[in-house]
Amino acid sequence: MLAVHARSLGRALAGAPWAQQAGGLAGVLAERGLARDPVYTAAFPSSSGSSNRAAHSSRRPEVHSTTVLCVRKDGQVVLVADGQVTMGGTVVKPNVRKTRKIGEHVIGGFAGATADALTLFERLESKLEEHSWQLTRACIELGKMWRMDKYLRKLDAALVVADQHTSLQITGNGDVLEPHDGVIAIGSGSPYALSAARALIDMPGMDAAAVAKKAMRIASDACIYTNDNYTSLQIDSEGKIQEIDINTVGGAGGGGAGSKA
Incomplete structure (x- = not known):
């Protein structure tokens, strides 16, 4: 009998304008000291719990377990990532x-699930070929596809890509972000690497490779x-891509040390 009365009261309260101002049924119950009454809570459970669960289920998982850093300075671009899974x-x-x-x-680097990232790189390469290797246009098209495609939007990864002129970060939320200072970092250690790289980017005597090396070492110590165990790629001022050993670089012009064609 009490449950029936509670349901009737719940329908009446839900339709009242002041009930919406009080934050829905949960707010009404709280105001009347009935939020913990099992009869009322069983009769009309809070809708906020279901909405919170829905929001949580649709929220993209946070990317862990890596650090990827891209530094652009004086016509040189260096992309470096750790090797831990x-x-x-x-x-x-x-x-x-x-x-x-x-x-x-x-060049590109990823944080997140390896298979998902490789799938996205394949899609990006096809978009680059489709749009005459215009990186920004291709990344925007990938971001749209990643967000809207029923299959791709389930992929859990974040990408950093760069060419001679542009560095971009791409996420599954449809974001294509270009840094204002030439520094991008993704992954669990990204706050440490990003902060360190930004602090070092204006230091005289340090080129992009030296900045990336120091910033990644700080991230490795903190995360x-x-x-x-770093792997790194470099784009020089002429647009040529090389693999470099970031551990062997020094200061200005050090990016060429230990490089491979």
Whole structure:
């Protein structure tokens, strides 16, 4: 009998304008001291819980277990990533390659699920070919596809891509972001790497490779999901892509040391 009365009261309260101002039924119950009454809460459970669950289920998972950093300075672009893969509290692999060359003019790095990222890189390469290797246009098209496609929007990764002129970050939310200062970082260690790189970017005697090396070492020391087994790619002032050993670079002009064609 009480439950029937509660349901009737609930319908009446839900239709009242002041009930909406009070924050819905949950607010009405709280005002009347009935929020914890099992009869009323069973009769009309709070809608806020279901909305919170829906919001949580639609929220893209936070990307963990890596650090990827891209630094642009004085016509040089360096992309560096660590090699650690973490599953829970266990390091399952220390030397995964998270950077790659895309065609002859573009480099990219990823954080998140490897298979998902490789799928996205394949789609990006097809978009680059479709749009005459215009990086910004291709990334915008990928961002639209990633957000709207029923299959792609389930992919859990974040990408950083760069060519001789532009550096961009792409996310599954449809964001295509270009940094104002030439520095991008993604992954669990990105706050440390980004802060360090921005602090060092104006230092005299440090080129892009030296800035990236120091910033990644700081991130590796601070983030438990990031190791110091780095892979890195460089675009020089002529647009040529090289693989470099970031551990061997020095100060200005140091990016050429240990480089591979």
